[in-house]
Amino acid sequence: MTLQSRAPFLRLGTRGSPLALAQAHEVQARLAALHGVDAEAIEIVVISTSGDRIQDRPLSEVGGKGLFTKEIEIALEEGVIDAGVHSGKDVATRLPEGLELVAFLEREDIRDAFLSLTHGALADMPEGARLGTSSLRRAAQIRHRRPDLDIVGFRGNVQTRLQKLREGVADGTLLALAGLNRLDQRSQVTEILDPELFPPAPAQGAIGLEIRAEDTRTRGLVAPLDHAETTIAVRAERAFLRELDGSCRTPIAARSTLGNGQLTIFGQLLTPDGREIVEGEKTGPAGEADALGQALGAMLIARAGPDFIKRFAG
Numbered sequence: 001m002t003l004q005s006r007a008p009f010l011r012l013g014t015r016g017s018p019l020a021l022a023q024a025h026e027v028q029a030r031l032a033a034l035h036g037v038d039a040e041a042i043e044i045v046v047i048s049t050s051g052d053r054i055q056d057r058p059l060s061e062v063g064g065k066g067l068f069t070k071e072i073e074i075a076l077e078e079g080v081i082d083a084g085v086h087s088g089k090d091v092a093t094r095l096p097e098g099l100e101l102v103a104f105l106e107r108e109d110i111r112d113a114f115l116s117l118t119h120g121a122l123a124d125m126p127e128g129a130r131l132g133t134s135s136l137r138r139a140a141q142i143r144h145r146r147p148d149l150d151i152v153g154f155r156g157n158v159q160t161r162l163q164k165l166r167e168g169v170a171d172g173t174l175l176a177l178a179g180l181n182r183l184d185q186r187s188q189v190t191e192i193l194d195p196e197l198f199p200p201a202p203a204q205g206a207i208g209l210e211i212r213a214e215d216t217r218t219r220g221l222v223a224p225l226d227h228a229e230t231t232i233a234v235r236a237e238r239a240f241l242r243e244l245d246g247s248c249r250t251p252i253a254a255r256s257t258l259g260n261g262q263l264t265i266f267g268q269l270l271t272p273d274g275r276e277i278v279e280g281e282k283t284g285p286a287g288e289a290d291a292l293g294q295a296l297g298a299m300l301i302a303r304a305g306p307d308f309i310k311r312f313a314g
């Protein structure tokens, strides 16, 4: 018998980080179960993105949007893969022509977590303690509440960060709880931050699937993975971010809640130094998620005024 390489049932594109691979494997397992095929028939194609290659500086300095998604989108356009698996919060608010987000899996925990080897809670960090984060949003939120802390640049995956904490590069760090849960690292969490005080990035905790809009076969295969409530919340948060022309790397936070067909979206803008903050909320029918998010963005821009917006943009 000769070995034959059969065409894969579907090809998923993903970054190669441990978190990205965990997300891709989750999508692979769900699709395999849903369609009654072997997991191996769903190929995982690892794609290195600019965000992975640039390790020596904060991504907010690199500028440009979609640093973690661009090369995956090119692979989609070139037909090398059928679907891209992304962290929702890494996806630019405007997609390249011809591409579409067709499904969001049920959202993980939206909250941020504090990790420290020496302090039992963020509030226990003494004046001058060093908090490691390269996220503009987290840095601004911390500066707002705890201007006495020293923010130090901090990148890398969970293991690297824990190593840096052991080496004393910082006394604590902040990470998305969703990622820690997906990597079975929840036990490393010192404190879960209150999302009322530290609202997350738009679309945090949601895995999104992107396809070529004309690819009806893939659409049919992946659309059933969509979790309706997650998509409503994420659409509102992305519309809010789009109106502000923001990315994952601007100090913008959002939190939405759904109940009885009503959607409430709360939004927050901060200046990078954390000194100024503008917040607001909109409630309306869940079916109008995009319009609600957009209206909230417009409301906060008006509330903030041009001077704030200039400093907010960095």
Ligand SMILES: NCc1[nH]cc(CCC(=O)O)c1CC(=O)O
Residues within 6 Å of the ligand: 087, 088, 089, 090, 108, 174, 175, 176, 177, 178, 179, 203, 204, 205, 206, 207, 248
């Ligand atoms: N840009 C990095 C990134 N993109 C998505 C997540 C977390 C996982 C998620 O939001 O689903 C992270 C790491 C972090 O913020 O701790």
